[in-house]
Amino acid sequence: MYNDKFYLEILKNKNSVFSDLSDTDKETLFNHHSCNRYKKGEIIFKEGNRPTALICLVEGKVKIFKEGVGGREQIVRLARPGGFIGYRALFAKENYLASAIAIEESIVCSIDKEDLYHIMENNVQICLKILQMTATELGMSNTRTVSLTQKHIRGRLAESLLFLIETYSFEDDNSTIKAYLSREDIANLSNMTTSNAIRTLSTFAGEKVISLDGRRIKILNLSKLRKISELG
Amino acid sequence: MYNDKFYLEILKNKNSVFSDLSDTDKETLFNHHSCNRYKKGEIIFKEGNRPTALICLVEGKVKIFKEGVGGREQIVRLARPGGFIGYRALFAKENYLASAIAIEESIVCSIDKEDLYHIMENNVQICLKILQMTATELGMSNTRTVSLTQKHIRGRLAESLLFLIETYSFEDDNSTIKAYLSREDIANLSNMTTSNAIRTLSTFAGEKVISLDGRRIKILNLSKLRKISELG
């Protein structure tokens, strides 16, 4: 158990809401979890499905997105290892309002709803932590709404790049974003057309704010990127 | 106590998360709450403030909004009696990310953070209900992000009107929206300029979808309004 990625990322990891559980509870969760592997592009769940478990991302990257007007996709969130997927619908006792797709080879582990609630009902502190996490995400969602609606294209794209850095951090060179999204995904994250994402990335490269090599994005001038994001 | 609005709206009301509390707990909350009256336009809290209590709206209407690029306002949520204000920041243990202003004469009651947490820590079911409420609002926020970014002006305005109906319902005539917002607030709710809100409202009136009389908005064709909202 102690070498298992689920244990390490979800139960032991200091940032996980489960890190303060008793060893007994951790063992219970460990004994009840099940894992799945998804290839790039595979669907983990779709809008409208009923959640039956808490899905934990243990390895890889997953996009959570909604389909809007004319099927146009808006990425709501990107998950990283140690994070949960689809927990909102589970705790709201609703069907999924968004879909989840692996954007690279990923491993997810599931904790059955009943097992989870059993532990939550006997542990207020876990509930409060999950509540805190949910409330924090609600704040980010509201902030995001304002950014996506009010900032201009350059500001939105800059913000998305900063968001990618925050979520997936840099490679060892300390400047290459450790995420290799398609131009389309970058566009769907930033509320713009693919053409405009491409165009604006090129402009940033021309301004020496970033450099591009296929899907590899290197940040050359972080403070300028921040300024572009702030000015909208 | 049993005739008090705080008791009726917040503790007794079946829709409130506190409705299932024991009588003892209800009494404790009742004995610890304090009330305030705000005139139209008065600030209840501002972005950056530290939350110290759970604020409950007992009477009136309150807008929760964020200031974006160039001070431009985006209304994030509208509260109605029986609802909470600023609970997100409280449970996220953050400062407020939005401001709250009474849009009509309002009465709000506060439950001190410590009193509230004391009850929550001894009552998992309350925590789970608050979690459910927060997760539900997160879903609405994500849905709203997509609407506000992808729908065109007509769709956004139609959605806002439907949202006002859902939140504040109709007057006794079953067609006048029981909310009298300024054109500016309607615009800030719908992510558009005041001019465009006015223009588009006029267009709707010309199409006999609504009728206008100052701030009074009467819905003449609800299904058409729904269609406009859905088509974007």
Next chain:
DNA sequence: TAAAAAAAGTGCGATTTCGCAATAATTTTA
């Protein structure tokens, strides 16, 4: 490894929405 498919990049006219000024109507204040 050649063909097919998918993704990336570019150009430009069409639309949407904004910005702002000017005016009118309504509400508040002295």
Next chain:
DNA sequence: TAAAATTATTGCGAAATCGCACTTTTTTTA
């Protein structure tokens, strides 16, 4: 109740962004 302030309305020109077609490059598949 008259003056001042706020809110509502209207009209364009300007700017931002989209839509879409077309080309090039990269990746996948047979």
